[in-house]
Amino acid sequence: MRYFRYLLILAALGAAFSAWSWWSARPPKVTVTEAFIGSAADVVYATAVVEPVNWAKVTSILRERIVSLCGCEGMVVQKGDQLAELDSGDARAALAELEARQSLAKSESERALQLLERRVISQHLYDRAQSELIQVNAVIAAQTERLRDYRIVAPMDGVVLRQDGSVGEVAETGDILFWIGQPKPLQLVAEVNEEDIPKVAARQTALVRADAFPGQDLTATVSRITPKGDPVLKNYRVYLDLPKDTPLHIGMTTEINIVTLEKPETVLVPVAALDGQRLQTVSSSNTVETITVETGITGNRHVEILDGLADGDTVLLPFRDDLSDGQKVEPVAEGTPE
Structure with a gap:
């Protein structure tokens, strides 16, 4: 009887070990997404104030009491x-x-x-x-x-x-x-960092966001750039024309993104998929391969891929340092519930 009990215990331990071995050898689940064709834009961020195009500040040139x-x-x-x-x-x-x-x-x-x-x-x-x-x-x-x-x-x-x-x-x-x-007319006066000013030129379009008008698509056009920058603040003053029907009021503060370069159809992947110039792809046999790509415009959410990746290619998201090339994985599409 005691011998039979030992056999049962050994069988249970063997089954548990087999289950653990199978689970350990199971390919890890990874989140994947596909490279896609979309629009990429290189932008310069700045803050700006709404001012009239023609106006003047009236000051006193004397120190005297105001009587009227x-x-x-x-x-x-x-x-x-x-x-x-x-x-x-x-x-x-x-x-x-x-x-x-x-x-x-x-x-x-x-x-x-x-x-x-x-x-x-x-x-x-x-x-x-x-x-x-x-x-x-x-x-x-x-x-x-x-x-x-x-x-x-x-x-x-x-x-x-x-x-x-x-x-x-x-x-x-x-x-x-x-x-x-x-x-009327109104303009935006922006302060642009000296590192970004070489990208800015007249007639470029800027996307404008104002707290007073959330959700509204507002635009402006770069009209001119001050020739001399501020060596202390390290910025340049940029003037942007507002359309005649703009809802913005004089004195309002805005955030602007000046579109310096735009590509309507290019290959894009999420920023998190990249580690510098490297990203990881998943083959049809569900194995990982690390490749080096040439990147272009980098936005807040997506990066343009100039070479090394095609539309529809599957990439890991995010980049995984713990995975090696050739390792088997279980891909899970981005957004799929566990």
Whole structure:
């Protein structure tokens, strides 16, 4: 009886070992996909801001208190229309003082002329009186011209896109108080990395994405590139024209992909299938073979294969370092449930 029990145990162990050996020798399952024909595009990514093509920033060239504002944000203005006025009290007081000096200098000049005609004074004294009058007149002209700077006026015809500052605040020199421009046409102003700028050229199309319009296919066209880059930020400014019917608003931020090269029909595989220039194919007998290919355009999801692979070839996804050439595998199509 005991001998029979030992035989049963040995048989069970043998069956378990046989099952384990069969399972160990079973080819590993691998995910595969097929190379396919599709469109490949080489793009340059950048961020951009929507701006009018024709516009101006209006600043103060004086540090003075604001005494009046037009309150015309969003309104149409003409070139020369007053937008704001700065406190000119001190400047007008200085002008009044100069005008008093002018009156005195004029009287002195007239009196000197009379004395010169009567030969009471010399020509030199008359010339000095005349010179003082000329100097005062010149200073008055300069002060009168300076008073114009206290009136901030529109530099162009357009719409007041934005107004900053409040009455009573001190306008610092260079502070932007108004943005004036024409609502149409609009453009994108992008900052492109200096490494990518050699690929960018005029008339290229850019795909535009804006958070304000999710899901909408927006486009722009490269119009020009600034000749000089920023050596600190290492980028170049690129201007892109927007279509007339664009829904974008002035000041919106966008992300753009400038299409620098596009191939409508080329062989593509997923990026994860590649290890540098290598990828693994699966033959009709389900064995692995590592091959070297020539790649072209590399996108976020797919890579163009220029040579070494054909449409419909089966490749491993992702690349498997643990598999050797000639090894048997059990391919499972991408997306197939286990």
